[in-house]
Amino acid sequence: QVQLVESGGGVVQPGGSLRLSCAASGFTFSHYGMHWVRQAPGKGLQWVTFIRYDGENQYYADSVKGRFTISRDNSKNTVSLQMKSLRSDDTAVYYCAKGGDGWLPHFVNWGQGTLVTVSS
Amino acid sequence: QSVLTQPPSVSGAPGQRVTISCTGSSSNIGAGYDVHWYQQLPGTAPKLLISDNINRPSGVPDRFSGSKSGTSASLAITGLQAEDAADYYCQSYDSSLTGWVFGGGTRLTVL
Numbered sequence: 111q112v113q114l115v116e117s118g119g120g121v122v123q124p125g126g127s128l129r130l131s132c133a134a135s136g137f138t139f140s141h142y143g144m145h146w147v148r149q150a151p152g153k154g155l156q157w158v159t160f161i162r163y164d165g166e167n168q169y170y171a172d173s174v175k176g177r178f179t180i181s182r183d184n185s186k187n188t189v190s191l192q193m194k195s196l197r198s199d200d201t202a203v204y205y206c207a208k209g210g211d212g213w214l215p216h217f218v219n220w221g222q223g224t225l226v227t228v229s230s
Numbered sequence: 231q232s233v234l235t236q237p238p239s240v241s242g243a244p245g246q247r248v249t250i251s252c253t254g255s256s257s258n259i260g261a262g263y264d265v266h267w268y269q270q271l272p273g274t275a276p277k278l279l280i281s282d283n284i285n286r287p288s289g290v291p292d293r294f295s296g297s298k299s300g301t302s303a304s305l306a307i308t309g310l311q312a313e314d315a316a317d318y319y320c321q322s323y324d325s326s327l328t329g330w331v332f333g334g335g336t337r338l339t340v341l
Contacts, residue, residue: 145330147276154232154317154319154332154333154334154335155268155270155276155319155321155332155335156332157329157330157331157332160330169328169329170329171329172327172329205275205276210281214263214264214323214330216264216266216278216281216282216321216330217266217268217276217278217321218278218281218287219278220275220276220277220278221275222275223275
């Protein structure tokens with residue numbers, strides 16, 4: 111079965127950096143795009159970024175463009191999210207999600223999430 | 231303010247039917263992009279409930295159904311059960327924002 115395990119969350123000061131990772135198993139990782147979605151405490155879901163199956167194209171929400179970078183290593187079945195210039199409104203649980211089939215894939219499977227807290 | 235508009239809350243007694251609406255615009259649902267629904271039980275990660283407007287993934291009870299018309303979509307839950315108490319989110323793609331978008335979420339209370 112599909113398993114997605116996020117790691118790397120923690121407490122970071124405003125302006126700092128953090129790198130999240132998501133280890134995938136149970137499917138042919140190199141065939142699927144991957145998303146990151148976040149959820150601020152007590153709030154709804156917000157799409158953050160998407161990377162296509164081969165890593166050639168990445169897409170970002172305006173709120174993170176220029177600060178966050180998504181990447182993947184198909185040899186290690188991992189997708190990463192490098193976050194810099196972090197702000198208090200980046201505080202959230204970050205989920206990685208496996209994309210479905212098609213050009214605009216939805217979120218088929220989700221990890222358990224990792225909490226990022228931006229605070230001084 | 232979410233791009234897709236959902237009612238903040240709905241409620242129903244066990245056995246009843248409830249619907250959750252999701253209203254978009256001409257740049258997302260109205261443009262023909264598919265709508266998907268997710269269920270988030272308290273303290274857990276979201277789970278795909280309905281894909282491509284009407285399809286139930288394996289394991290999702292047929293009490294859950296989706297529909298789409300024009301710039302809106304709906305999720306219907308029949309035979310309400312206590313275990314259905316959760317937050318429900320609709321999701322689509324928006325061509326103006328060039329990104330994936332969610333509704334603000336609807337909290338279902340089973341009375």
